[in-house]
Structure formats: C-alpha cells, structure tokens
Amino acid sequence: MIVAIDGPSGAGKSTVAKAVARTLGFSCLDTGAMYRAIAWLACAQGISLDDNEALGELAQRAQIAFEHEAGDPLPRRVLIDGQDVTEAIRTAEIDRAVSPVSAAPAVREALVAQQQRIGRAGNYVVEGRDIGTVVFPEAAVKVFLTASPEERAHRRVRQNVDRGIGSIDYDEVLADIIRRDDYDSHRATSPLKPASDAHELDSTGLYIEQIISQICDLAHQAS
Numbered sequence: 001m002i003v004a005i006d007g008p009s010g011a012g013k014s015t016v017a018k019a020v021a022r023t024l025g026f027s028c029l030d031t032g033a034m035y036r037a038i039a040w041l042a043c044a045q046g047i048s049l050d051d052n053e054a055l056g057e058l059a060q061r062a063q064i065a066f067e068h069e070a071g072d073p074l075p076r077r078v079l080i081d082g083q084d085v086t087e088a089i090r091t092a093e094i095d096r097a098v099s100p101v102s103a104a105p106a107v108r109e110a111l112v113a114q115q116q117r118i119g120r121a122g123n124y125v126v127e128g129r130d131i132g133t134v135v136f137p138e139a140a141v142k143v144f145l146t147a148s149p150e151e152r153a154h155r156r157v158r159q160n161v162d163r164g165i166g167s168i169d170y171d172e173v174l175a176d177i178i179r180r181d182d183y184d185s186h187r188a189t190s191p192l193k194p195a196s197d198a199h200e201l202d203s204t205g206l207y208i209e210q211i212i213s214q215i216c217d218l219a220h221q222a223s
C-alpha cells in the first residue's frame with residue numbers, strides 16, 4: 001500500500017510521514033531528499049542549474065541510497081554516489097539550488113522512475129509534491145498537508161535550531177518558504193497542487209499528533 005503525503009515546504013510532511021510509517025509498520029520515502037541530493041551533486045560538479053540535459057544525465061547516472069539501521073524501516077542517512085550528504089543537503093545553499101533542479105523535466109523523469117521502483121517494492125509512506133498526482137496516482141491514501149506560511153516558517157526555524165543546520169533567521173526562512181511555494185506551484189512540470197481525490201489537511205494550530213492519527217485512520221479504512 002502507498003500512503004502519499006504531498007504539500008508545501010515546512011508543512012510538517014517529514015515528521016508526519018515518519019510517525020505514520022512507524023505506526024503502520026511501513027517504510028518511508030522522502031522524495032525531496034532525492035531532489036536535494038541531485039542539487040548537491042550538481043553544485044559539487046559545477047553543473048549549470050538551468051542545463052536540463054546535463055542535470056537529467058546526472059540524475060540518470062547518480063546512485064541515490066537511503067541507509068537504514070538494522071530493523072528500522074526509517075532511513076537514517078542519505079548517500080549519493082557513496083557520499084554521505086545527510087546534513088549537506090539541508091543547507092540554505094541547497095534550499096535555493098533545489099528549486100531549479102526540481103523544475104528540470106529530465107531530472108523529474110529520472111527521479112519519478114526511481115521513486116516508482118522503490119515504492120512498488122513494499123508498503124510505503126511517500127512524501128513530496130507530486131506523489132498523489134504523478135508518482136503514485138493510484139495510491140490508496142492521498143493527503144495534501146498544509147499550514148500557513150508563518151506557522152511553517154516558525155516550525156522550520158525550530159527544526160533548524162534542533163538540527164544545528166540551515167538558517168535560524170525567521171524573516172529569511174519565511175521569505176524562502178514564500179519563494180519556494182511560488183516556484184513549486186507555478187513551474188511547468190508537475191506543479192505543486194492537491195490531487196482531486198486528496199484529503200486536504202491544514203495543520204495550522206493543530207497538534208501534529210492529530211494529523212498523524214487522522215492519516216493512520218485513513219490508511220486503516222483503505223486496507
């Protein structure tokens with residue numbers, strides 16, 4: 001079974017997806033981390049971020065792997081071509097670089113195929129922007145998770161403080177969230193939008209636990 005969780009940056013998708021996967025005993029796939037890993041490699045190799053063809057070749061050839069600890073279906077580390085980029089893909093530089101990289105149609109084509117291969121191998125909670133619309137339109141449960149930009153910026157700052165990486169300046173984080181929402185929603189290929197049959201959940205002012213239990217209920221109803 002696939003549980004698809006889409007929505008804008010900072011809506012709490014990662015936290016919710018991990019908790020839902022743990023509760024249901026599913027694996028978890030963070031597709032944003034895949035786009036970030038390609039953006040990191042493109043920057044490391046000096047590839048122009050508007051070169052669709054070169055970025056597509058990179059995405060076809062690069063090996064992205066999620067490393068697990070024994071018995072844990074939730075990945076701990078992200079590797080690209082054997083290099084551990086778990087922290088390196090969360091910097092402000094990659095926050096900026098990932099927008100043009102994820103808008104490149106050749107990159108999306110390569111990564112969507114990989115995501116479909118991974119997800120079809122088992123029970124997965126998959127989080128991203130186009131999971132319910134493009135990657136797994138047949139998903140048993142589709143959720144579009146959102147929250148106000150201000151709430152998302154507060155959450156992202158708290159997360160960055162906890163992790164010790166990324167910006168902790170609220171105004172900078174809010175500006176980046178608004179910029180990425182606009183970019184993700186208006187790009188030509190797979191723009192961010194809810195699937196027509198998605199459950200739209202707004203987490204503004206709600207405890208994340210309430211969202212998690214609503215999604216687990218939907219998954220139980222679908223099984």
Ligand code: DC
Nearest residue numbers: 009031032033035098102128129130
């Ligand atoms: O979820 P995130 O912030 O880590 O995602 C990083 C970027 O990748 C974000 O700017 C949108 C893009 N993305 C996408 O276009 N499609 C996905 N399925 C996942 C992420």
